[in-house]
Amino acid sequence: MRRRSPETFETEAAAEVWLSQVEADLTRGAWRDPDAGAVNFEEYARKWVAERDLGPLTVELYLRLLRLHILPTFEGWDLDEITPPRIREWRAERLATTKAPTTVAKSYRLLKAILETAADDELIRRNPCRIRGAGKEAAAEREIATVVQVDALAEAIGIRWRLMVYLGAYGPMRPEEQAELRRKDVDVDAMTIRVRKAAPELNTGKRAEGPTKSEAGKRIIVLPDFLREDLRRHVAWFAEKGPEGLLFVGEKGAPFRRTTFGRKWARARVKVGMPKSFRFYDLRHTGHTLSTRSGATLRDTMVRAGQSSEKAALIYQHSDHERQKEVAGGLDGMVRAARQKATEQARQGSSGAQVVRDS
Numbered sequence: 001m002r003r004r005s006p007e008t009f010e011t012e013a014a015a016e017v018w019l020s021q022v023e024a025d026l027t028r029g030a031w032r033d034p035d036a037g038a039v040n041f042e043e044y045a046r047k048w049v050a051e052r053d054l055g056p057l058t059v060e061l062y063l064r065l066l067r068l069h070i071l072p073t074f075e076g077w078d079l080d081e082i083t084p085p086r087i088r089e090w091r092a093e094r095l096a097t098t099k100a101p102t103t104v105a106k107s108y109r110l111l112k113a114i115l116e117t118a119a120d121d122e123l124i125r126r127n128p129c130r131i132r133g134a135g136k137e138a139a140a141e142r143e144i145a146t147v148v149q150v151d152a153l154a155e156a157i158g159i160r161w162r163l164m165v166y167l168g169a170y171g172p173m174r175p176e177e178q179a180e181l182r183r184k185d186v187d188v189d190a191m192t193i194r195v196r197k198a199a200p201e202l203n204t205g206k207r208a209e210g211p212t213k214s215e216a217g218k219r220i221i222v223l224p225d226f227l228r229e230d231l232r233r234h235v236a237w238f239a240e241k242g243p244e245g246l247l248f249v250g251e252k253g254a255p256f257r258r259t260t261f262g263r264k265w266a267r268a269r270v271k272v273g274m275p276k277s278f279r280f281y282d283l284r285h286t287g288h289t290l291s292t293r294s295g296a297t298l299r300d301t302m303v304r305a306g307q308s309s310e311k312a313a314l315i316y317q318h319s320d321h322e323r324q325k326e327v328a329g330g331l332d333g334m335v336r337a338a339r340q341k342a343t344e345q346a347r348q349g350s351s352g353a354q355v356v357r358d359s
Contacts, residue, residue, distance in 0.1 A: 039123055041082065042075040048114050056208035057176075057200045062110055069094055069107040079118050084128045087111070091134060102137045109135040142285040143278050145169070147338035150286065156268035161261070163227075163234040164248060167193070168280060170331060171221050172287025172305050175280060176200035179255065180209060181247035183239050188232050191223045191328070195306060201258045217306035222324045224332035294330030 049062050073090045074082060094104045112129035119127045145153070150169045154162035167173045173195065180199040187193075196218060199207040212218050223231065240246045240253075250256045265280050284305060291301045300323060301307075 039079050039118075041077050041079055042071055044079060044118065044123075045070070045114050048117060055200070055213070056202060056210065060202055061106075065103075065107045065110050069098070069103065070111055074111075079115070079123050082115065082124075082128055084130050087128050088131060091131060105135050105137045142282050143275065144289050145274070145278065145283065145286045147290075147335050148342045149272060149274065150283070151339065152272040153268050153274070156271040157264055158268075160238055160251065161248075161264060163230050164261075165280075165283065166227055166230060167223075168283035169287045170224055170227065170290075170335070172284040172291075173221070174198065174213065174217075174284065174306070175258075177212065177217065177306070178248060179207065182243065183235065183241075183245045183247065184243035186231065186235055186239075186247060188228070188235060191225060191228060191231070193221045193223065195219050195221065199255075205257065207255065212306060214306070216302070219303065219306050220321065220324075221304060222321070222328040224328045224335065226332050226335055290334065291327055291331060294327060294334050296327040296330070300324070300327050 045066055049059060049066070054062070073093075091104060091108060094107065095101060098104060108129065108131070112127065112135060115124065115127045115129055118124050150165065154165040157165055164175075164178055167178055168175070171193070173193075176198040177195050179201070180197045181193065181195075185194040185196065195212060197209060198212045198217065199209045201207050235247070238249070240249055246255060248256055250260065262280075269276070269278060288301050288305060291304060292298075296304070304324065304327065
Protein backbone atom coordinates (compact mmCIF):
# COMPACT_ATOMS: atom_id res chain seq x y z
CA MET A 1 0.00 0.00 0.00
CA ARG A 2 1.36 3.42 -0.98
CA ARG A 3 1.79 6.11 1.67
CA ARG A 4 2.68 9.72 1.14
CA SER A 5 5.29 11.51 3.22
CA PRO A 6 3.88 13.87 5.84
CA GLU A 7 5.57 16.83 4.10
CA THR A 8 7.12 17.92 0.84
CA PHE A 9 10.88 18.30 0.44
CA GLU A 10 12.88 21.11 -1.09
CA THR A 11 15.43 18.79 -2.65
CA GLU A 12 15.58 15.22 -3.89
CA ALA A 13 18.41 14.56 -1.45
CA ALA A 14 16.21 15.52 1.52
CA ALA A 15 13.51 13.17 0.29
CA GLU A 16 16.05 10.38 -0.05
CA VAL A 17 17.21 10.92 3.55
CA TRP A 18 13.63 10.74 4.81
CA LEU A 19 12.96 7.57 2.79
CA SER A 20 16.12 5.90 4.07
CA GLN A 21 15.06 6.64 7.67
CA VAL A 22 11.65 5.09 7.03
CA GLU A 23 13.25 2.01 5.48
CA ALA A 24 15.58 1.69 8.48
CA ASP A 25 12.58 1.86 10.85
CA LEU A 26 10.81 -0.80 8.81
CA THR A 27 13.87 -3.05 8.98
CA ARG A 28 14.09 -2.66 12.79
CA GLY A 29 10.33 -3.09 13.16
CA ALA A 30 10.15 0.40 14.65
CA TRP A 31 8.08 2.06 11.94
CA ARG A 32 4.73 3.40 13.02
CA ASP A 33 1.86 4.47 10.85
CA PRO A 34 1.70 8.28 11.26
CA ASP A 35 -2.09 8.11 11.08
CA ALA A 36 -2.41 5.37 13.75
CA GLY A 37 -2.96 7.84 16.58
CA ALA A 38 -5.77 9.66 14.81
CA VAL A 39 -8.30 7.96 17.06
CA ASN A 40 -10.70 9.98 19.17
CA PHE A 41 -9.81 9.65 22.85
CA GLU A 42 -13.39 9.51 24.14
CA GLU A 43 -14.34 6.67 21.77
CA TYR A 44 -11.20 4.74 22.68
CA ALA A 45 -11.65 5.31 26.45
CA ARG A 46 -15.28 4.17 26.51
CA LYS A 47 -14.37 1.10 24.46
CA TRP A 48 -11.48 0.45 26.86
CA VAL A 49 -13.88 0.34 29.83
CA ALA A 50 -16.43 -1.80 27.99
CA GLU A 51 -13.89 -4.43 26.91
CA ARG A 52 -12.57 -5.12 30.39
CA ASP A 53 -13.95 -7.67 32.82
CA LEU A 54 -14.70 -5.15 35.56
CA GLY A 55 -17.11 -5.27 38.48
CA PRO A 56 -20.17 -3.03 38.29
CA LEU A 57 -18.89 -0.63 40.95
CA THR A 58 -15.56 -0.29 39.14
CA VAL A 59 -17.33 0.42 35.85
CA GLU A 60 -19.46 3.02 37.60
CA LEU A 61 -16.35 4.62 39.13
CA TYR A 62 -14.41 4.71 35.84
CA LEU A 63 -17.30 6.21 33.90
CA ARG A 64 -17.79 8.85 36.59
CA LEU A 65 -14.08 9.77 36.55
CA LEU A 66 -14.17 9.99 32.77
CA ARG A 67 -17.31 12.12 32.72
CA LEU A 68 -16.34 14.54 35.46
CA HIS A 69 -12.56 14.77 35.34
CA ILE A 70 -11.03 13.47 32.10
CA LEU A 71 -13.38 13.93 29.14
CA PRO A 72 -14.09 17.64 29.75
CA THR A 73 -10.45 18.18 28.72
CA PHE A 74 -9.65 15.35 26.32
CA GLU A 75 -12.96 14.31 24.72
CA GLY A 76 -12.29 16.13 21.43
CA TRP A 77 -8.66 15.14 21.09
CA ASP A 78 -7.05 12.30 19.19
CA LEU A 79 -4.75 9.93 21.06
CA ASP A 80 -1.59 11.29 19.44
CA GLU A 81 -2.53 14.84 20.43
CA ILE A 82 -2.30 14.06 24.14
CA THR A 83 1.24 15.00 25.12
CA PRO A 84 3.15 15.09 28.45
CA PRO A 85 2.84 18.90 28.74
CA ARG A 86 -0.92 18.68 28.20
CA ILE A 87 -1.15 15.93 30.84
CA ARG A 88 0.69 18.16 33.31
CA GLU A 89 -1.59 21.11 32.54
CA TRP A 90 -4.69 18.93 32.98
CA ARG A 91 -3.50 17.54 36.32
CA ALA A 92 -2.58 20.98 37.67
CA GLU A 93 -6.00 22.32 36.65
CA ARG A 94 -7.79 19.39 38.33
CA LEU A 95 -5.84 19.80 41.57
CA ALA A 96 -6.62 23.51 41.65
CA THR A 97 -10.29 23.09 40.75
CA THR A 98 -11.41 20.03 42.71
CA LYS A 99 -9.27 20.40 45.86
CA ALA A 100 -9.52 16.61 46.02
CA PRO A 101 -6.06 15.08 45.47
CA THR A 102 -7.36 11.54 45.99
CA THR A 103 -9.86 11.91 43.15
CA VAL A 104 -7.20 13.46 40.91
CA ALA A 105 -4.87 10.52 41.65
CA LYS A 106 -7.60 8.05 40.71
CA SER A 107 -8.31 9.98 37.50
CA TYR A 108 -4.62 10.07 36.61
CA ARG A 109 -4.27 6.31 37.14
CA LEU A 110 -7.25 5.67 34.88
CA LEU A 111 -5.93 7.98 32.15
CA LYS A 112 -2.50 6.36 32.39
CA ALA A 113 -3.99 2.85 32.10
CA ILE A 114 -6.01 3.79 29.01
CA LEU A 115 -3.03 5.39 27.28
CA GLU A 116 -0.79 2.48 28.25
CA THR A 117 -3.14 0.20 26.32
CA ALA A 118 -3.04 2.64 23.40
CA ALA A 119 0.76 2.32 23.41
CA ASP A 120 0.47 -1.47 23.50
CA ASP A 121 -1.94 -1.23 20.54
CA GLU A 122 0.78 0.79 18.73
CA LEU A 123 -1.55 3.74 18.33
CA ILE A 124 0.95 6.01 20.12
CA ARG A 125 4.70 5.62 20.51
CA ARG A 126 4.86 6.07 24.25
CA ASN A 127 2.52 6.72 27.17
CA PRO A 128 2.50 10.50 27.80
CA CYS A 129 1.57 10.03 31.49
CA ARG A 130 5.04 10.38 33.01
CA ILE A 131 4.48 12.35 36.20
CA ARG A 132 6.24 10.44 38.95
CA GLY A 133 3.97 9.69 41.92
CA ALA A 134 0.91 11.35 40.37
CA GLY A 135 -1.21 8.20 40.75
CA LYS A 136 -0.43 7.65 44.43
CA GLU A 137 -3.02 8.46 47.09
CA ALA A 138 -2.12 9.74 50.52
CA ALA A 139 -5.15 8.28 52.29
CA ALA A 140 -5.84 9.34 55.84
CA GLU A 141 -5.35 6.75 58.56
CA ARG A 142 -8.58 4.84 59.12
CA GLU A 143 -10.18 5.17 62.50
CA ILE A 144 -10.71 2.24 64.83
CA ALA A 145 -13.67 1.84 67.14
CA THR A 146 -13.42 0.32 70.60
CA VAL A 147 -15.50 -2.66 71.69
CA VAL A 148 -17.69 -0.34 73.74
CA GLN A 149 -18.21 1.96 70.74
CA VAL A 150 -19.18 -0.97 68.49
CA ASP A 151 -21.74 -2.07 71.10
CA ALA A 152 -23.07 1.48 71.36
CA LEU A 153 -23.41 1.77 67.57
CA ALA A 154 -25.23 -1.57 67.41
CA GLU A 155 -27.61 -0.44 70.14
CA ALA A 156 -28.20 2.98 68.62
CA ILE A 157 -28.93 1.75 65.11
CA GLY A 158 -31.81 -0.43 66.27
CA ILE A 159 -32.54 -4.10 66.79
CA ARG A 160 -33.24 -4.85 63.10
CA TRP A 161 -29.82 -3.62 62.01
CA ARG A 162 -27.56 -4.31 65.00
CA LEU A 163 -26.35 -7.61 63.54
CA MET A 164 -25.08 -5.75 60.46
CA VAL A 165 -22.87 -3.65 62.73
CA TYR A 166 -21.53 -6.72 64.49
CA LEU A 167 -20.88 -8.61 61.24
CA GLY A 168 -19.15 -5.53 59.86
CA ALA A 169 -16.81 -5.41 62.84
CA TYR A 170 -16.41 -9.02 63.92
CA GLY A 171 -16.93 -10.75 60.53
CA PRO A 172 -15.51 -8.54 59.18
CA MET A 173 -17.85 -8.41 56.18
CA ARG A 174 -18.26 -5.88 53.39
CA PRO A 175 -21.68 -4.18 53.13
CA GLU A 176 -22.24 -5.65 49.65
CA GLU A 177 -21.55 -9.14 51.04
CA GLN A 178 -24.09 -8.68 53.82
CA ALA A 179 -26.65 -7.48 51.27
CA GLU A 180 -26.56 -10.86 49.52
CA LEU A 181 -26.58 -13.14 52.59
CA ARG A 182 -29.39 -15.75 52.63
CA ARG A 183 -30.85 -17.94 55.35
CA LYS A 184 -29.09 -20.96 53.87
CA ASP A 185 -25.73 -19.21 54.42
CA VAL A 186 -26.20 -19.06 58.19
CA ASP A 187 -25.52 -21.94 60.62
CA VAL A 188 -26.47 -20.75 64.10
CA ASP A 189 -25.36 -23.98 65.78
CA ALA A 190 -21.87 -23.89 64.22
CA MET A 191 -21.75 -20.06 64.40
CA THR A 192 -20.66 -19.77 60.78
CA ILE A 193 -21.72 -17.68 57.80
CA ARG A 194 -20.88 -18.64 54.23
CA VAL A 195 -20.13 -15.75 51.88
CA ARG A 196 -20.89 -16.81 48.30
CA LYS A 197 -21.84 -13.64 46.44
CA ALA A 198 -22.08 -9.88 46.74
CA ALA A 199 -24.77 -7.39 45.73
CA PRO A 200 -23.30 -3.87 45.57
CA GLU A 201 -25.80 -1.08 45.05
CA LEU A 202 -25.18 1.22 42.10
CA ASN A 203 -25.96 4.93 42.05
CA THR A 204 -29.13 4.09 40.14
CA GLY A 205 -30.40 2.18 43.18
CA LYS A 206 -30.14 -1.15 41.36
CA ARG A 207 -28.31 -4.01 43.03
CA ALA A 208 -25.69 -5.71 40.87
CA GLU A 209 -25.78 -9.27 42.20
CA GLY A 210 -22.64 -11.14 41.28
CA PRO A 211 -19.38 -12.63 42.52
CA THR A 212 -17.44 -11.41 45.52
CA LYS A 213 -14.71 -8.81 45.10
CA SER A 214 -12.18 -11.60 44.55
CA GLU A 215 -12.02 -15.38 44.83
CA ALA A 216 -10.73 -14.90 48.39
CA GLY A 217 -14.08 -13.28 49.19
CA LYS A 218 -15.79 -16.66 48.96
CA ARG A 219 -15.28 -17.98 52.45
CA ILE A 220 -16.80 -19.41 55.62
CA ILE A 221 -16.59 -17.01 58.55
CA VAL A 222 -16.51 -18.43 62.07
CA LEU A 223 -18.23 -15.93 64.36
CA PRO A 224 -17.28 -15.33 67.99
CA ASP A 225 -19.67 -17.02 70.37
CA PHE A 226 -20.87 -13.80 72.04
CA LEU A 227 -22.87 -13.14 68.84
CA ARG A 228 -24.89 -16.36 69.14
CA GLU A 229 -27.99 -14.76 70.64
CA ASP A 230 -27.92 -11.83 68.22
CA LEU A 231 -27.56 -14.20 65.27
CA ARG A 232 -30.30 -16.57 66.45
CA ARG A 233 -32.69 -13.72 67.20
CA HIS A 234 -32.11 -11.96 63.89
CA VAL A 235 -32.70 -15.10 61.84
CA ALA A 236 -35.88 -15.84 63.77
CA TRP A 237 -37.30 -12.32 63.78
CA PHE A 238 -36.13 -10.47 60.69
CA ALA A 239 -34.79 -12.74 57.93
CA GLU A 240 -37.02 -13.62 54.99
CA LYS A 241 -38.57 -17.06 55.10
CA GLY A 242 -37.13 -20.01 53.21
CA PRO A 243 -33.54 -21.03 52.43
CA GLU A 244 -33.22 -18.32 49.77
CA GLY A 245 -34.65 -15.61 52.04
CA LEU A 246 -32.45 -12.56 52.45
CA LEU A 247 -30.89 -12.18 55.88
CA PHE A 248 -31.28 -8.39 55.88
CA VAL A 249 -34.44 -6.66 54.67
CA GLY A 250 -36.05 -3.34 55.53
CA GLU A 251 -39.09 -2.72 57.67
CA LYS A 252 -41.36 -3.13 54.62
CA GLY A 253 -39.76 -6.39 53.58
CA ALA A 254 -37.67 -5.06 50.68
CA PRO A 255 -33.87 -5.37 50.36
CA PHE A 256 -32.29 -2.56 52.33
CA ARG A 257 -31.19 0.52 50.39
CA ARG A 258 -27.80 2.14 50.84
CA THR A 259 -29.32 5.59 51.27
CA THR A 260 -31.86 4.46 53.85
CA PHE A 261 -29.32 2.51 55.87
CA GLY A 262 -26.87 5.39 55.51
CA ARG A 263 -29.28 7.73 57.27
CA LYS A 264 -29.75 5.23 60.10
CA TRP A 265 -25.99 4.84 60.38
CA ALA A 266 -25.47 8.62 60.48
CA ARG A 267 -28.02 9.04 63.28
CA ALA A 268 -26.46 6.20 65.28
CA ARG A 269 -23.00 7.67 64.83
CA VAL A 270 -24.16 11.05 66.11
CA LYS A 271 -25.94 9.45 69.06
CA VAL A 272 -22.80 7.56 70.07
CA GLY A 273 -20.58 10.60 69.54
CA MET A 274 -18.44 9.07 66.81
CA PRO A 275 -16.80 11.46 64.32
CA LYS A 276 -18.49 12.04 60.96
CA SER A 277 -15.45 10.57 59.23
CA PHE A 278 -16.11 7.14 60.76
CA ARG A 279 -17.81 5.17 57.99
CA PHE A 280 -19.66 1.87 58.25
CA TYR A 281 -16.86 0.37 56.14
CA ASP A 282 -14.36 1.35 58.86
CA LEU A 283 -15.85 -1.40 61.02
CA ARG A 284 -13.83 -3.79 58.83
CA HIS A 285 -10.65 -2.00 59.83
CA THR A 286 -11.73 -2.31 63.44
CA GLY A 287 -12.27 -6.05 62.93
CA HIS A 288 -8.82 -6.45 61.36
CA THR A 289 -7.19 -4.72 64.29
CA LEU A 290 -9.07 -6.61 66.99
CA SER A 291 -8.43 -9.97 65.30
CA THR A 292 -4.72 -9.24 65.19
CA ARG A 293 -4.74 -8.22 68.85
CA SER A 294 -6.50 -11.48 69.70
CA GLY A 295 -3.56 -13.47 68.28
CA ALA A 296 -4.49 -13.85 64.61
CA THR A 297 -1.68 -13.87 62.07
CA LEU A 298 -1.75 -11.68 58.98
CA ARG A 299 -2.84 -14.70 56.95
CA ASP A 300 -5.65 -15.40 59.45
CA THR A 301 -7.03 -11.88 59.12
CA MET A 302 -6.78 -12.02 55.33
CA VAL A 303 -8.80 -15.25 55.21
CA ARG A 304 -11.33 -13.86 57.66
CA ALA A 305 -11.84 -10.62 55.75
CA GLY A 306 -11.79 -12.22 52.31
CA GLN A 307 -8.70 -10.41 51.06
CA SER A 308 -6.15 -11.68 48.54
CA SER A 309 -2.47 -10.84 48.18
CA GLU A 310 0.27 -11.72 45.74
CA LYS A 311 3.01 -11.71 48.35
CA ALA A 312 4.68 -15.10 48.15
CA ALA A 313 5.36 -15.25 51.88
CA LEU A 314 1.65 -15.33 52.66
CA ILE A 315 1.07 -18.42 50.52
CA TYR A 316 2.97 -20.53 53.01
CA GLN A 317 1.11 -19.30 56.08
CA HIS A 318 -1.75 -21.74 56.46
CA SER A 319 -5.04 -20.74 58.07
CA ASP A 320 -7.56 -23.56 58.09
CA HIS A 321 -11.05 -23.83 59.57
CA GLU A 322 -9.77 -24.92 62.99
CA ARG A 323 -7.44 -21.94 63.14
CA GLN A 324 -10.33 -19.65 62.22
CA LYS A 325 -12.28 -21.09 65.16
CA GLU A 326 -9.34 -20.28 67.42
CA VAL A 327 -9.29 -16.69 66.12
CA ALA A 328 -13.03 -16.36 66.73
CA GLY A 329 -12.53 -17.76 70.24
CA GLY A 330 -9.80 -15.23 70.98
CA LEU A 331 -11.99 -12.43 69.70
CA ASP A 332 -14.85 -13.69 71.84
CA GLY A 333 -12.71 -13.60 74.98
CA MET A 334 -11.38 -10.11 74.24
CA VAL A 335 -14.79 -8.57 73.64
CA ARG A 336 -16.33 -10.23 76.70
CA ALA A 337 -13.46 -8.95 78.86
CA ALA A 338 -13.82 -5.41 77.49
CA ARG A 339 -17.57 -5.44 78.09
CA GLN A 340 -17.08 -6.73 81.63
CA LYS A 341 -14.52 -4.03 82.33
CA ALA A 342 -16.85 -1.32 81.01
CA THR A 343 -19.71 -2.65 83.13
CA GLU A 344 -17.56 -2.70 86.26
CA GLN A 345 -16.33 0.84 85.61
CA ALA A 346 -19.89 2.05 85.15
CA ARG A 347 -20.96 0.30 88.36
CA GLN A 348 -18.07 1.79 90.31
CA GLY A 349 -18.88 5.22 88.92
CA SER A 350 -22.50 5.01 90.00
CA SER A 351 -21.48 3.71 93.45
CA GLY A 352 -19.12 6.67 93.89
CA ALA A 353 -21.87 9.08 92.94
CA GLN A 354 -24.16 7.45 95.50
CA VAL A 355 -21.52 7.90 98.22
CA VAL A 356 -21.28 11.60 97.35
CA ARG A 357 -25.06 11.99 97.49
CA ASP A 358 -25.28 10.13 100.80
CA SER A 359 -22.61 12.31 102.40
